[in-house]
Amino acid sequence: MTSGSFHIRPARTADVTQIVEMTQPLVERRALVPKETVSYYESIQEFLVAEVEGTGEMAGFGALHVMWEDLAEVRTLASHDDWRGRGVGSALLRRLVERARALGVQRVFCLTFEVEFFTRHGFEVMEDQSAVDPEVYAELLRSPDEGVAEFLDLARVKPNTLGNTRMILHL
Ligand SMILES: CC(C)(COP(=O)(O)OP(=O)(O)OC[C@H]1O[C@@H](n2cnc3c(N)ncnc32)[C@H](O)[C@@H]1OP(=O)(O)O)[C@@H](O)C(=O)NCCC(=O)NCCS
Numbered sequence: 001m002t003s004g005s006f007h008i009r010p011a012r013t014a015d016v017t018q019i020v021e022m023t024q025p026l027v028e029r030r031a032l033v034p035k036e037t038v039s040y041y042e043s044i045q046e047f048l049v050a051e052v053e054g055t056g057e058m059a060g061f062g063a064l065h066v067m068w069e070d071l072a073e074v075r076t077l078a079s080h081d082d083w084r085g086r087g088v089g090s091a092l093l094r095r096l097v098e099r100a101r102a103l104g105v106q107r108v109f110c111l112t113f114e115v116e117f118f119t120r121h122g123f124e125v126m127e128d129q130s131a132v133d134p135e136v137y138a139e140l141l142r143s144p145d146e147g148v149a150e151f152l153d154l155a156r157v158k159p160n161t162l163g164n165t166r167m168i169l170h171l
Helices: 013-028 037-042 088-103 115-120 134-140 146-151 155-161
Strands: 006-010 047-052 058-068 071-079 107-112 165-170
Touching (some): 047 088, 107 146
Antiparallel strands (some): 058 071, 107 165
């Protein structure tokens, strides 16, 4: 069991290798969306990292991706197996939601198997697409981003999302 504490900081490019390594088993379980390494570099400013005090090791990470004026997604949130159940995921999620507030977003989406965890943080299961009006839906269709396609529940990404639950937090 790993001991010690951690702090949350913005991610750096040097974190990408470890992020990719840690996402691999979660991608295989379809808990996280498969992505090319270049996508992690391109989106590194969206990421926060939980760094273990003193060691520089990573206890977890997570990202906030803005989709529209009032809408963002928490994505690629994960804690290291050795750190599960010790507050890493919650600390990251709280900071990502703070970021969403600071950006002026009013709703935060996530697609997850971890329904209880997100429910404890105020997220609700989405019954339908009512979170976006038809005009915004049409605009979001133009996005090349796979996470946005999953939010829209497009047929081409359904194999990735099978069994996941769509949830939303109203800020
Ligand atoms: C979801 C996930 C990020 C949660 O990470 P975590 O670090 O275990 O989260 P926390 O420790 O904050 O919370 C987990 C549990 O530990 C408990 N807990 C929180 N702080 C704690 C602490 N200091 N000590 C002991 N337990 C604690 C919480 O009550 C929580 O209970 P729950 O599992 O019944 O909700 C993690 O399980 C994960 O990596 N899942 C796979 C990836 C994924 O599905 N991500 C979501 C989609 S983007």
